[in-house]
Amino acid sequence: MISRPTITQLASQLGVAPSTVSRAFTRPDLLRPDTVDRVLAAAKAVGYVPNNNARALSTGRAGAIGLIVPDIANPFFPPLIRAAQNHASAAGLSVFLADSDEDAEREERLIIAMAPQVEGLLVVSSRLPSTRLRELAGRYRLALINRDVAGTFRVLLDATSAIRAALNHLKELGHTRIAYVGGPERSWSNRQRRGAVEVTARQLGLHFTSYGVPPGTYEAAKALSRTVVGKGATGVIAFDDVLAHGLMGGFAEERIDVPGDVSIIGCDDALATQTFPALSTISFNVADATSAAIHGLTEHPSDATLPTARITFDGTLVLRGTTGPAREYSAFRK
Amino acid sequence: MISRPTITQLASQLGVAPSTVSRAFTRPDLLRPDTVDRVLAAAKAVGYVPNNNARALSTGRAGAIGLIVPDIANPFFPPLIRAAQNHASAAGLSVFLADSDEDAEREERLIIAMAPQVEGLLVVSSRLPSTRLRELAGRYRLALINRDVAGTFRVLLDATSAIRAALNHLKELGHTRIAYVGGPERSWSNRQRRGAVEVTARQLGLHFTSYGVPPGTYEAAKALSRTVVGKGATGVIAFDDVLAHGLMGGFAEERIDVPGDVSIIGCDDALATQTFPALSTISFNVADATSAAIHGLTEHPSDATLPTARITFDGTLVLRGTTGPAREYSAFRK
DNA sequence: CCTTGTCATGCAAACGTTTGCAGAGAACCA
DNA sequence: TGGTTCTCTGCAAACGTTTGCATGACAAGG
Structure with a gap:
């Protein structure tokens, strides 16, 4: 910014060719070590920084990736964004972030607008x-996270086994009536989790009810809390920690004790211990998943779309303070 | 991506000059309307998208701004990031996001690395x-948010008047012992808020104590909660909602009732009603502040640093459920 | 019919890099 | 000494735009 030195100026100042300066940065192995040192020192002295746009234009590589999330305010995403930043910058890439606002059309517009400007797009929890x-993945370099579309490159956080562990745990505690409180309908994670709860409940002989909170917000979950417990569920699995938190907020207002009256397990481990009692939840290694996705983007020739792949990471059940022995069904019913 | 059409190809296909195609996008007023239509239609048909890098190289304008925040996971920032996205894209700019991780050195490295690649940098809550x-602002185009450095372009969320209102409110409720629980020491907001609480308390004849939770996390605040109330404060102002929430978590564990035993007011209005009882707090118009900062970046000639400016937005006190009449000091002391 | 002016378009240079190719020495070997 | 090989560096073209200037067409005015 503000008329910075160019490679040419630096070169003439040093009495070398521009290409030599360029190579000092990109292929130092081709130069005599002391030449490299000289160039680098001069560059630092005058504050030379390579112009990314010129570089991108010349190489055809954008030096950046795009990251699209449905809702940056959902606490699940910041750690993922941070991981993406770190892995990207380790690979010499910047990241463009965009928020689709849970809107499929907006998401598509973002993909189309960003894809040509970047080396690849990380699309998280696509709606x-x-x-x-699949069509877009055939046209652009997309790596999906938490969306299982055949024929694409995708990395998935799989809650199935953790949910099985969760329901086993609840059953051991004596719970027989289980509810699942779901989030956004377009969310693959939501459907996957609901399915896992349902089939596991059936296998274990537990009564299962499903609820939905399409907006996926704290408030909506809170508003639903009375219904959930009124129908007799004593064990509830929430789509994510935000909903779990919302349910707990509702329970608190209704003087329903957690875990005394009802046990609750969240998902994503995004709220850590910011809940009282501390939330039992399902935790994922988001950093690894993000890393895998970025590797997919960077390790494949940049002139073609990504190969088909399906990489999964299992979640693990982490028990904190919101699960406990079941109470008799009618004991706390208001 | 994947060898997209260039302006030249499109031009020869249409039988016009590349410059005509270029102008159809950038200066349509210079062309005959039907020429513009023809070009735009053909562009859409073949999926032509202007190459931002080439454009940036040619014009010298990067088409992007940078955004640096200390901790993307802090709920104060996502709405700000979103606002930045929206305002930037309205101005035809993309945004590069980076997280300094509360680390001053890392922040500086980020500024130096990003500044040359963007039209300007939004540095939020600099550490x-x-x-x-001031030095960096003299070299690069920086707009600061929530950091008051003379001689720079800065927009500030000013809590002073809201804090005065808050303390008046607490005094009316009978509170005489006020505590401030601060956050990161390098944070201007923290120092400003602490100062405001201190002078207002003095003016109102209230006993004032200050605490600090440098990491600024929920857990740290929670750990401090016993101390705060043990020293007799019945009214506490927290640096932000995260800390307020942490304190409430601690109080809940200690069976200290909010607002029965202690009243608490947060700041930033970032946790909305995600707390039980709903958190009284100080709310800011983050979107407007962000908009002002971006305007600063875009409305000034891009070949110079930003003019000195100091734009402030006042916060407003929003009372929800965490403030109530003071109890006798010893009445609930354990 | 000539001049002047306007409007729409084309030409070509420039933006700052990268990179294939070529050339200059130096080093080695016979 | 002459040839061969190697290492290092320079030259110049290319990447896809934008934009100042030039040009041609056409209309209006005299």
Whole structure:
């Protein structure tokens, strides 16, 4: 910014060719070590920084990746964003972040606008229909996270086994009536988790009810809390920690004790211990998953779309303070 | 991506000059309307998207701004980030996001690395020393948010008047012993808020104590909660909602009732009603502040640093459920 | 019919890099 | 000494735009 030195100026100042300066940065192995030192020292002295745009234009590589999330305010995403930043910058890439605001059309516009400007796009928890996504993945370099579309490159956080552990745990505590409180309908994670709860409940002979909170907000979950417990569920699995937290907020207002009256397990481990009692939840290694996705983007030739791949990471059940022995069904019913 | 059409190809296909195609996008007023239509239609048909890098190289304008925040996971920032996205894209700019991780050195490295690649940098809640910041602002186009450094372009969320209102409110409720629980020491907001609480308390004849939770985390605040109330404060102002929430978590564990035993007011209005009882707090118009900062970046000639400016937005006290009449000091002391 | 002016478009240079190719020495070997 | 190989560096073209200037067409005015 503000008319910075160019490679040419630096070169003439040093009495070498521009290409030599360039190579000092990109292929130092081709130069005599002391030449490299000389160039680098001069560069530092005058504050030379390579112009990324010129570089991108010349090499055809953008030096950046895009990251699209449905809702940056959802606490699940910041750690993921941070991981993406770190892995990207380790690979010499910047990241463009965009928020689709849970809106499929906006998401698609973002993909189309960003894709040509970057080396690849990390699309997290896409709200687009699978067919559309497959089409886009055929045109652009997309790596999906938490969306299982056949024929694409995707990395998935799989809650299945952790949910099985969760329901086993609840059953051991004597719970027989289980509820699942779901989030956004377009969310693959939501459908996957609901399915896992349902089939596991059936296998274990537990009564299962499903609720939905499409907006996926704290408030909406809170508003639902009375219903959930009124129908007799004593063990509830929430789509994510935000909903779990919302349910707990509702319970608190209704003087329903957690875990005395009802046990609750969240998902994502995004709220850590910011809940009282501390939330039992399902934890994922988000950093590894993000790393895998970025590797997919960077390790494949940049002139083609990504290969088909399906990489999964299992979640683990972490028990904190919101699960406890079941109470008799009618004992606390208001 | 994946060998997209260039302006030249599109031009020869249409039988016009590349410059005509270029102008159809950038200066359509110079062309005959039907020419513009023809070009735009053809562009859409072949999926032509202007290459931002080439454009940036040619114009010298990067088409992007940078955004640096200390901790993306702090709920204060996502709404700000979102606002930045929206305002930037309205101005035809993308945004590069970076997280300094509360680390001053890392922040400086980020500024130096990003500044040359963007049209300007939004530095939010900087942790750098003022002198350093002033120096950087003299070299790069920086707009600071929530950091008051003379001689720079800065927009500030000013809590002073809201804090005065808060303390008046607490006094009316009968509170005489006020505590401030601060956050990161390098944070200007923290120092400003602490100062405001201190002078207002003095003016109102209230007993004032100050605490600090340098990491600024929920856990740290929670750990401090016993101390705060043990020393007799019945009214506490927290640096931000995260800390307020942490304190409430601690109080809940200690069976200290909010607002029965202690009243608490947060700041930032970032946790909305995600707390039980709903948190009284100080709310800011973050979107407007962000907009002002971005305007600063975009409305000034891009070949110079930003003019000195100091734009402030006042916060407003929003009372929800965490403030109530003071109890006798010893009445609930354990 | 000539001049002047306006409007729409084309030409070509420039933006700051990268990189294939070529050339200059130096070093080695016979 | 002459040839060969190697190492290092320079030259120049290319990447896809934008934009100042030039040009041609056409209309209006005299």
